[in-house]
Amino acid sequence: MNEVDALDIVQSAIWTIIVAAGPAVAAAMLVGVAVALFQALTQVQEVTLTFIPKIIAVLVVTALTATFIGQQILAFTQEIYGRIGTGF
Numbered sequence: 001m002n003e004v005d006a007l008d009i010v011q012s013a014i015w016t017i018i019v020a021a022g023p024a025v026a027a028a029m030l031v032g033v034a035v036a037l038f039q040a041l042t043q044v045q046e047v048t049l050t051f052i053p054k055i056i057a058v059l060v061v062t063a064l065t066a067t068f069i070g071q072q073i074l075a076f077t078q079e080i081y082g083r084i085g086t087g088f
Contacts, residue, residue, distance in 0.1 A: 016076040020069045027061040
């Protein structure tokens with residue numbers, strides 16, 4: 001294994017993390033913006049109001065996209081095991 005192979009594996013791992021975490025992060029951002037807008041419009045400055053909806057949204061989106069996340073991780077794992085089997 002040389003530097004190019006190592007960099008390719010790291011790049012693939014980072015991309016897999018970005019794609020797998022994307023739906024949950026997007027949901028948290030959308031809910032965060034909506035809650036911030038609601039707080040700005042109503043002047044309600046409750047600290048827990050920002051965390052609870054985000055946690056619920058992330059859990060729901062993660063539950064709904066669990067098969068997609070699993071497929072991404074499985075594809076990455078199979079790629080790595082394939083490289084190990086062929087000697088990189």
